Amino acid sequence: MTKKRTFSIGRFLVYLVLIIWSITTVYPIIWVFQNSFKAKDKILADSFSLPLGELFTLANYRKAFGNLNILSAYKNSIFISTMVALFVMLLAGMAAYALSRYKFKGSQLLNSLVIAGMMFPVFATIVPVCSMEVSWGIANSNKWFLSMLSVILPQVAGNLSFAMVVLIGYIKGLPIELEEAAYMEGCNAFQIYFKVVLPLAKPSFATVAIFSFLWSYNDLFTQTFFLRTPDMYGITTLLNQLTAKEGTNYGLMASAVTLVVVPVIIVYCFLQKYIVKGMTAGAVKG
């Protein structure tokens, strides 16, 4: 059935509303981007014009790279988030496989523990986690690796149960015949998991990886507890400090926001399909 495509007022209004909402999501970013190339007084006087000719300056970026440890913050953030994503995939994958294939006493209990884990807000665990890590000597030490670890551990735990729910859903839907065939060939459970289940479940692992990476990369709360010195800062802690210390240096703020946001947008454009799926997984089936 083909619908008639005639121009109508209704259709025009629908597109108008949709385009207006698109402008509200996109224009603020463009605005910050163009103003990051202007001096502070120009931003305040004339923020809508393009930074061409006399308006154009790279001073904000020079300052951002000079005064802020923006590169080291990137390094720290990417290291933390990559590690979180890897550990979540490894631990959640194995547990999800066992929970979806084995029937044993207490599997029901473990399943409800997983669901319960999703309900705990980070506010309710952070103080004890902090004192635990201090007593182990991980938190607030001056060593780079330990500081990173102190953020990675609670973030992994925070993402595990959600990842398990997504993975269990997917692994349960895989045909068991392939695993049986592997078993007949003499594979043990570990070989079956790593050689059969893992490759088959790749899409859901990608979902989990993207979700935990972005969640960890964008998280401010946990980072402020464990990353307190400038060379340990991640991206979000750096930005947070920037508002506190240089709150009136608008050009610098604009350039810092641009530096943080633009790489994410570029990645988003390429991996958009997977990211959208990853961030909304669990909420919808199918």
Add this chain to the structure above:
Amino acid sequence: MGANIYRNKKPVFVFLIPAFLFMATFLYYPFIKNILNSFMSIKQLGSSATSFNTPWYGNYVDMIHDQNVWTSLKNTLIMMVVTLIGQVGIAIILALMVDNIGRGKQFFKTVFFFPIVISATALGLLFNLLFLYDKGMINQLLESLGKTQLTDWKAEGIALFTMMLPVMWQYVGFYFVILITGLNNISDELYEAARIDGASTWQCVRYISLPLLHNVICTCSVLAVTGALKVFDLPWTMFPKGMPLKSTFLTGTYMYYHTMETKNVDYGCALAVLIVVLGIVLSKVVNAIFREKDY
């Protein structure tokens, strides 16, 4: 033979132990410990509790008398209403619109979703610039439209609005994507049958799309309400320490304020317990209101 391979139960522990050990250490144990902590006194962040408070429930008594707790509860409830009506409501309208157009579905999906991938901290900075008193984008825009007086978007009274607008704006796309997936799951045959019977677009939306979306809308509502309790990054970046005059605290930011700024750590723990209780009660309430239906 199905379960034959999985009759040997020994490997199961090797698979399960790492993950559950991790969750026990960093989730379940701290959660219980946090409840205990709320009855004890903690000198500073990172040190462990030494003795019970006198009386042991002292923090909870303080909470009832603490004006800021009530402010933050009130603000959080407002935030929930805003997320429910603003986020889910706008998302429903946008999703129904996008579902009914021919071209550009993918484009709108991409554009609407993208604020979610940006960290709320960066967005907080961005909105700080937009809402600058002298003069950010909004005030410049209003000026060019002929408004002569500058608006102080962070003044008392309007501050709450300035804080909630970006939070609402950021997550509309999230619910939009969930709803549009739900709409795609509705079979085209239903619409075709309705068209043959002479239904208008509006009737299709009213009598097919909306009823069949009921369960998805229910999921979104629960997510929006529980999500409102977790909002932290954006309000804290835009309005640190509940400024102006501690009027913009949310339960999350107020908990952080006591844990990190005033060093009243055990009081922070008690506030965290409040957040948990609130979350459980409210998601039960929402579930009862929008009870899932089977079709």
